[in-house]
Amino acid sequence: MRARALADRWLPKLVLAPTLVASTVFVYGFIALTGYLSLTPSRLMPNFEFAGLANYRDLFDLDRWWTAAANLGIFGGLFIAVSLAVGLLLAILLDQKIRLEGLLRTIYLYPMALSFIVTGTAWKWILNPGLGLEHLVQEWGFADFSFGWLVDPDMAIYCVVIAGIWQSAGFVMALFLAGLRGIDDSIIKAAQVDGASLPRIYWRIIIPSLRPVFFSTLMVVSHLAIKSFDLVMALTAGGPGYATDLPATFMYTMAFSRGQIGLGAASATIMLATVAAIVVPYLYSELRGARR
Amino acid sequence: MMARPRLSPARLLLLGALLLFALFFLAPLYVMLSASLKSMDEIRNSSLLALPASPSLQAWATAWSAACTGTDCGGLKPFFLNSLLMVLPAVGISTALGALNGYVLSKWRFRGSELLFALMLFGVFMPMQVVLLPMSQVLGWLGLASSVWGLILVHVLAGIPSTTLFFRNYYAGLPDELIKAATLDGASFWQIFRRIVLPLSAPILVVTLIWQFTNIWNDFLYGVVFSGADSKPITVGLNNLANTSSSVKEYNVDMAAAMIAGLPTLLVYALAGKYFVRGLTAGAVKG
Numbered sequence: 105m106r107a108r109a110l111a112d113r114w115l116p117k118l119v120l121a122p123t124l125v126a127s128t129v130f131v132y133g134f135i136a137l138t139g140y141l142s143l144t145p146s147r148l149m150p151n152f153e154f155a156g157l158a159n160y161r162d163l164f165d166l167d168r169w170w171t172a173a174a175n176l177g178i179f180g181g182l183f184i185a186v187s188l189a190v191g192l193l194l195a196i197l198l199d200q201k202i203r204l205e206g207l208l209r210t211i212y213l214y215p216m217a218l219s220f221i222v223t224g225t226a227w228k229w230i231l232n233p234g235l236g237l238e239h240l241v242q243e244w245g246f247a248d249f250s251f252g253w254l255v256d257p258d259m260a261i262y263c264v265v266i267a268g269i270w271q272s273a274g275f276v277m278a279l280f281l282a283g284l285r286g287i288d289d290s291i292i293k294a295a296q297v298d299g300a301s302l303p304r305i306y307w308r309i310i311i312p313s314l315r316p317v318f319f320s321t322l323m324v325v326s327h328l329a330i331k332s333f334d335l336v337m338a339l340t341a342g343g344p345g346y347a348t349d350l351p352a353t354f355m356y357t358m359a360f361s362r363g364q365i366g367l368g369a370a371s372a373t374i375m376l377a378t379v380a381a382i383v384v385p386y387l388y389s390e391l392r393g394a395r396r
Numbered sequence: 397m398m399a400r401p402r403l404s405p406a407r408l409l410l411l412g413a414l415l416l417f418a419l420f421f422l423a424p425l426y427v428m429l430s431a432s433l434k435s436m437d438e439i440r441n442s443s444l445l446a447l448p449a450s451p452s453l454q455a456w457a458t459a460w461s462a463a464c465t466g467t468d469c470g471g472l473k474p475f476f477l478n479s480l481l482m483v484l485p486a487v488g489i490s491t492a493l494g495a496l497n498g499y500v501l502s503k504w505r506f507r508g509s510e511l512l513f514a515l516m517l518f519g520v521f522m523p524m525q526v527v528l529l530p531m532s533q534v535l536g537w538l539g540l541a542s543s544v545w546g547l548i549l550v551h552v553l554a555g556i557p558s559t560t561l562f563f564r565n566y567y568a569g570l571p572d573e574l575i576k577a578a579t580l581d582g583a584s585f586w587q588i589f590r591r592i593v594l595p596l597s598a599p600i601l602v603v604t605l606i607w608q609f610t611n612i613w614n615d616f617l618y619g620v621v622f623s624g625a626d627s628k629p630i631t632v633g634l635n636n637l638a639n640t641s642s643s644v645k646e647y648n649v650d651m652a653a654a655m656i657a658g659l660p661t662l663l664v665y666a667l668a669g670k671y672f673v674r675g676l677t678a679g680a681v682k683g
Contacts, residue, residue, distance in 0.1 A: 115585045116504035123493050123556050124512060130527060130553045131519045137530040150533065197414055204414075210669055211418045214425075217665035217672060219614035221631040222658040225638045226428045229647050230444070240444040274421065275676060282677050331523055334616040338635055355525045360621060365529060372525040383521040387514060 135376060141369035148363035159370040169371065172349040175261050179350065180329040182265045183272070187325055188318075190269065191276025196306060198277070199284045209281070212274035220271065224338025227267040228254070257347035260340050264332075264348055267339055272328060276321055283317030284310065323386055330379055351375050432456060432652035439647055455648035459656055463649050465636035472653055474626075475633030479613060481544050482629055486551035487608040493552070494559020494604060495597065499589055501560065502567035503575050513564065519557035527554075528621050535622060542624025550618050555611070559604050562675070566600035567593065599671075606668055607675035610661050630657045 145155040163169050194212055198205055215223060230236045231254045238251040253259035287310060295305050333352035340348040342357065349357075351371055359368025427444055433451040434442070442449070461471035501513050531550060532541065540546035570593065578588045619629040628636075634657040638650045665672050 112504075112579075112585050116500040117506060119496050119585075120500045120509075120512070123497055123560075124516070126553060127516055127519055127556050130531075131522060131557075132515075134527040134530040135522070137533075138526050141529055150529070194414075194417060197410060197417075200410060202411075202414065208414055208418055211421050213669070213673065214662065214665055215421065216676065217610055217661045217669075218658045219616065219631050219634075219661070221614075221616050221635050222654045223424075225634060225650060225654040226424045228638065229431065229650060230424060230427055235439060235647065236444060243443050270421070270424065278673050279677060327521060333525075334631070337616065337620075338638065341639060352523070352525055355528075356617075356621070359529055369529055372523070372528070375523045376526045379521060379523050383518070387517060387521070 138369050138372050138376075141365060142373045144366055144369075146365035146369070148365070150365055155366070159366040163367060163370050163374075166367075168346050168349060169351075169354060171346060172351050172354040175348060176330070176350050178261055179265055179268070179332065180326065182262075183268045183329050184322070184325050186265070186269050187272045187276050188321065190273040191321070192280050192311075192314075194273065194277040195280035195284055196310075198281060209274075209278070212277055214274070215271040216275045218271070220332075220334035221338045223267055223271050224335050227263065227270070228339050231263050231266075254340065255344055257344045260344060260348045264336055264339055268329075268332065268335055271335075272325065276325060279321045279324070280314065280317060283314045287313055319386075323383070326382065327379070330375065428651045428654055431648055432459075432655050434648050436646055436648055455646070455652040456656070458646075459637070459649045459653035463637050463646075463653060464640050465633055466640060472630060472633050472637065472656055475628055475630045476656065478544060478623075478627055479630040482547045482551070482627075483609060483612050486548045486555070486612050487605060489548070490552045490555035490559050490608055491601070491604050493556055494561075495563045495594075495601070496589075497556070497560040498563025498565075498567050499593055501564045503570075503572070503588075503593070504585070513560075516557050516560060519554075520561060524554065524617055528617075532622060542622070542627060544623075544627045546622055547618060547627060547629070550622055551612050551615070554618070555608055559608065562600055562604045562607070563597075566597070570596060599674075602668065603671045603675045606664055606671050609664060610672065610675075613661050633657075 140152075141150060142159050143155060143157070144151055144153055145158065198208060202208065231251070232238075233250070233252040233255060236251075238249060241249040241251070254263050291309060292305060295309055300308075331352060332350055333356065336342060336348055336350055336353050342349045342353045346354075352375070355368050355371045355375065358364040358371065430446070430448050431439060431444075432455050433448040433453070435452065435454070438449060459472055461473050462469060463471045465472075465475075497516075501509055535541045535546040535549070538546075538549075540549060574592060575588055578592055583591070614631065615629070616631040616635065619632045620635070623629060623632060634653050637653050
């Protein structure tokens with residue numbers, strides 16, 4: 105009996121240990137290693153000499169890096185704002201006791217089950233200037249219509265935005281819908297009895313009470329934006345030139361095809377710092393909130 | 397329950413808007429599917445939205461076994477098999493480990509276990525770019541570079557934080573009294589897990605399996621960085637196929653290939669969408 109009590113005390117720790125060690129090394133060990141690599145003159149092969157902040161100086165002197173960072177701003181800003189707006193709109197529209205709700209929800213959400221590579225391949229064909237959308241609209245009688253965003257260095261990033269929103273808006277809808285279903289009906293009924301109109305009820309009561317859902321959705325969507333890699337690779341491969349590079353594709357190109365490991369590591373470290381600045385306070389408040 | 401409102405103009409407007417959105421989401425799938433059933437001649441001469449005049453599976457057959465991905469022209473079949481070989485073990489192992497971790501972290505808490513969980517949780521959020529370089533070193537040292545086993549290891553490691561999160565949150569909802577009563581009856585750590593906790597785990601098990609399957613099947617980043625010539629997963633195959641520059645671009649084959657790569661996860665979604673949605677919402681961290 106005592107042996108068993110003893111076993112029950114150390115067994116849980118023993119069960120947790122292997123994965124804990126593995127994931128601690130995987131997450132924190134590798135973060136440290138990448139951080140260190142960013143301070144070395146590594147090119148094709150890792151080189152563990154210390155070179156100070158040279159890679160960061162090079163990085164900040166590189167046009168391509170600033171293009172990638174600016175693209176993340178454009179893509180992230182539009183993608184997040186429009187996904188949230190469309191998702192919230194869809195959730196509110198679907199919350200009006202629609203008979204076909206189940207079917208519509210399934211349709212809005214299915215893109216999320218697809219790989220970004222599949223989405224990217226499909227949209228590349230739809231948006232291509234030869235036979236895609238442009239061809240379709242010309243056939244409808246607008247012979248002068250041209251739509252060459254995908255091959256226009258200034259506009260190609262907006263193609264990535266469109267495909268990204270198409271993929272993620274349904275996901276945002278699902279999160280908001282779950283939030284809407286959690287709101288106490290009696291508040292809404294009381295407001296209706298008081299003669300408030302439906303839009304007013306949404307604007308003044310329902311949307312403000314979605315605040316916590318809004319924040320966790322914002323977290324998830326901005327996280328998706330910062331990680332975006334596959335979609336760009338499939339849709340534009342970062343081109344034309346490097347016009348649609350994002351930090352994630354920049355890092356991949358430098359580290360794995362240009363033989364600039366130090367520079368790649370520096371860009372990865374900056375990505376991590378950006379994400380940590382958003383996520384750590386959020387996780388902290390979530391976990392503290394759960395303990396209360 | 398309120399009675400269903402009558403069909404007023406506002407109601408018609410609402411339905412119209414919902415249907416328009418449905419069309420927006422369905423259109424790319426329709427275009428993909430119909431293009432994959434057309435010949436290249438028909439694609440050049442017909443509208444993007446036209447139904448295929450004489451549907452043919454020719455493009456599907458080419459995409460499956462004869463399309464060129466880079467220099468090699470064996471279609472997507474080998475990539476599809478690689479993905480299967482990679483996905484099945486990776487999903488199984490990461491789910492099993494997640495269940496054990498979740499069990500410990502919810503029902504056998506010890507000093508510091510919450511902190512450990514928080515540390516692990518950061519792994520759900522960090523940008524994976526930060527582990528790519530060291531991971532390829534470590535896979536090299538382990539002799540797993542460019543192999544399916546290396547990919548399995550990466551997917552298991554990357555998946556553990558989310559699977560642990562899923563199971564921990566689910567098990568936290570099981571009453572502690574259940575565990576206490578069993579302990580008083582002399583049941584051990586493993587007996588409680590096998591006889592009490594596991595039989596109650598069916599819903600979260602399905603959610604986690606589907607979530608992991610979808611994520612790992614759809615992964616491109618690890619696939620493109622860590623795979624070798626013989627272990628490339630389907631997403632890498634599709635991307636190579638669609639970006640192979642040949643004199644004549646065969647869009648019908650590209651679309652068929654995209655459908656083939658997307659079908660397994662679409663199928664899972666169609667059959668068990670409810671559980672997939674639950675995984676998505678659980679992934680949005682409810683502490």
